[in-house]
Amino acid sequence: MNSAKVWLAEREAEKWVLYLGFLAIFAFFALTLHDDGFLSRRNLVNIVLQTAPATIMAVGLVFVLSAGEIDLSFGSIVAVSALLAAVVMREAPAVYGIAAGIGTGVAIGAINGAFVAYLRLPSFLVTLATMGLFAGIARSLTDLQSVPVLNGFFTGFFGSGSLAGIPSLILWTIVAVLVGHVILKETRFGAHVLATGDNAQAAAVAGIRVARLRLSVLAISGGCAGLAGLLYAGRLQAAKYTLGESDLMTVIAAVIVGGTALAGGRGSIIGACAGSLLMGMLNNGLILMGLSVSEQMIVRGLIILAAVAVSMREISR
């Protein structure tokens, strides 16, 4: 094997397809929707703001998939975390709300993880069950009522605020992506996540504590969902049981298109971020094109199918 191939493999060349597709779709919308304001600064910033919660969920999901597990429940965790944070902040300062939101996410994720790690149940079935369970809890928490978030510090910190001209939602996205990337690619924990997803038996005989690691990745996913819930609550200045409800497909698609292997062993946080932006851009462009909701769903489904087909081709090799 020549060094060029190694060079390409190290840079995860399959991800380049994503970037090319990203540019192609961007160019397409830029040309066809030029008069509809697709390229306006406001619209482009809006795309990034709207995808911020999904990108952060995607960061968590990359860890789960890289470890060879799956989390279907993160959307429901978003709602539970956001609602609890909002309820806490009725009486208490923002800091308690933030702790409640993130803490709830991590705790719920760890419950998923405990079933997977120590009862050896498949994560697909565990999180399929808890997806419904947590969605039900979110509905019953406040009797389907939305809870306003009036705490100005909180809504600035997670929503409308900005630092040095950069909106807080974008800052949170950057922080989550950078921290996630470094943990996955530059720490022993990240290396163990990838090794476990690749060959759990090999990881176990190499002394990696596989069960604890599986619990950890699901807790990370829960924590990311909790943070995403806070971003939703901050941006919308309210929490509702519907938050995160429709993100499941978008986030999974973003992560897979971004070059993370569904079967584990390979993950890319940067790719997932690009994938998430691609999904956001697609949503935005299709709306600007004037497609009806049902048409949007059809077109988006087809494009995701094509994108996933292209990005999975490398994996089966």
Add this chain to the structure above:
Amino acid sequence: MIMNTDPGSSAVLSLRNIHKRFGGVVAIRDFSMDLGAGEIVALVGDNGAGKSTLVKVISGVFPPSSGSMAMDGNAVSFANSSAARRRGIEVVYQDLALANQQPVYMNLYLGRELRNPRTGLLDRRRMITESEQLVRDLDVNLPNVRARIRDMSGGQRQGVAIARATHFARKLILLDEPTAALGVAETAKVESIIDSLRARGLSILMISHSLDQVFRLADRITVLRRGQQVATRDANGTDKNEIVSMITGLH
């Protein structure tokens, strides 16, 4: 002071009367053996004779039901495979235990990744340089330690697995069917690597189904039949016919 006069006391590894039972099933019955430094001992026997179980007992995966193990004359018992590894015992598993989508150097350091002491982050550069050195020393024919395992041939993969064991083993390497999945040329390559480990003073316990290979590599041969240790012979004091009849129990 009473001197230990047990002949096994100078052995790198000595096993005394090892029994292993799984419920009512006896997998290994009364196994004893001494392994010296730089010595290659082959463990032969039919399928189900208990060879792999014995490897797992020595490497700490299963505790023995009874019997004792000693290294350099000191009694040892391993709670798990990490404990055995800490004492310098490495295993090359039949199914290789490699992570296929990770590069060679990350597999060499799997579970023992080097970190930069200042940042606590992975020290990829040092892992790469040391892997290159290791691969060169063992003469494993790899194009690039940064290539992924899935792009390697079976022989190269086995080379990686053996290189990993060699790098970390201070005392003993257990090889479970090291060439079972390899072609002729690759087998020869792996055999020459195994042969070169002898010069490093490592002890090797090797399971193999190929008696030709056993006679090419081993100093001594020990035969298991249905969990029973039939005999141990010096390789140049026996021949294939005798070993086969001991394996099968037919005379």
